[in-house]
Amino acid sequence: MAGLYIHIPFCAKRCSYCGFYSTTRLNMQNEYVDSICQEIFLRKNYLSSLGSVNGADNIVRTIYIGGGTPSQLSSLNFERIFDAIHENFECSEDEVTVEVNPDDVTNELAALFSMLHVNRVSMGAQTFDDNLLRFLNRRHKSCQVDNAVDILRKHGILNISIDLMFGFPNQTMDTWIKDITHAIKLGVQHISAYSLMYEEGTLLYKMLQENKIREIDENLSLSMYNKLMDMMSNAGYEHYEISNFAKKGYRALHNSSYWHDVPYIGIGAAAHSYNKQTRQWNVSDIDKYIESIRQDTVPFTFEDIDEDTHYNDIVTTVLRTAEGIDLTLLDSKYAKYIVQQSAKHIEEKNVEIINNHLKLTREGIYISDLIMSDLMIV
Structure with a gap:
């Protein structure tokens, strides 16, 4: 079995820290989804061609729709994507995840997810401090996270993950403890927590280079991570990967495939695929991607994976997990x-x-x- 990832690059506005490929050109949504559906058709035999020797077949065990902001898609485009998936792949649907922004979650969206058998939602909370949310250029307010969780649960989506960040300039331990406490009180099944990174090309990196902000003290950042581990453990969450914590039975199956050398296929601009023999990544340009797919050609670059590279991949992924x-x-x-x-x-x-x-x-x-x-x- 393998995983299927679909990249939705659309965002209403860019967050100051994000280094993932994204675009605010929301008017291209329909033609981009046309291309996604066509790429799914063009690559429907990618998994079956691997053969059982690589631990894969044509059965998709997990589906993950990430971004960008997938919750910016229209209902019709969500339906088109899922129709294309089921027309071209055999799906066990052990886990079907969609990433959302808290302020996009409505009763209508949650009902749509339920109809499409989405059984897991990953939500970018980042922090429950509204001042920090503004600093990150996030669209939502902290109260909208609680509201979104309530709406999703009302519609039967009970496997909810939220992302948190720490290590902001001038952040204190007290504000970080408040964030962790709030997340735990929400009772979500999964929490991912990441130290703030200054990636080249982002607004945050530019601010750092111009001395408009300063990085947090390294010892304080380590103390924050220590506090995170202690509080999550005390609340009954399993620390199963360096940045990820889950209640029993709620590990992220799709992301775990990345950490356990399981093949996966990526669809969309900037999406990656891996079959143990090669790694390939689609062009990170929505215009070039759409134009190429219109000509029935998937625009990707690839590298062959020799034995040493495969070993190195195992070191940098599997060692991140609790099992090692x-x-x-x-x-x-x-x-x-x-x-x-x-x-x-x-x-x-x-x-x-x-x-x-x-x-x-x-x-x-x-x-x-x-x-x-x-x-x-x-």
Whole structure:
């Protein structure tokens, strides 16, 4: 089985921190969805061509519609996308996720999701501080998150995830604790939490370069992450990936496929696909994407994945998870190499081996990038 990702790049306005491919050209929605549906048709045999040797078949286990802001789509365009999916793929629909902005969630949208068998919603809350939301150039107000959760539950969508961010300029520990507390009180099944990043090309990065803002103190940022782990654990959430916490039975299945070397197909501008032999990514330009699809050609670049690259991919993805890397699944030369490279970190108690699984300790999470770099083949 495999995952299907569909990228919807439309946003009413850009957030100051976002580095994902997006556009505010909402008038292109219809022709973009035309292209998505056509690409689904053009690539309907991508998964079945992999064969069982790669752990995939033509059955789509998870569907994830992300962006951008998918909740900006019209009802008709949502229906067209789901019709195209079911016409071209066999779907088990273990998990069907759509990303939403809180202020887009209405009774009509929730009813549509229910009709389309969407069973999971991922919502960009980011923070419950309205001043910080304005700083991020977010459209919604904090109270709209609570309202959106209530509406979704009323329509039977009970698997809800929210995103939080921390490490804002001038943010205090008290405001961060309030955000975590609010999220926990909402009783959502899943919470993702990310440290604020300054990605080149974003408004936030420009402000940093112009000395209009300053990055938060690194020690305070680490303390915030520590507080997050403690509070989430005390509230009964499982810390199953560096940035992700879930109630029992509610891990994100689609995203977990990325972290566990499961093949997936990506549809739309800037979408990525992976089949263990190659990795490919569609052009990050809506005009070029639409023009190419009109000529029945998917505009992508790709790279071949040799054994060393595959090993490095495992290090940078699987090691992020609570289970860590199953050494018995590695070729013997890679298993030997990773154990040798881990020796120093094991001695320093940043990495441990339990039941043939190499995993980060709590202390190791803080320097996970350094550890991964040490374990990779260059």
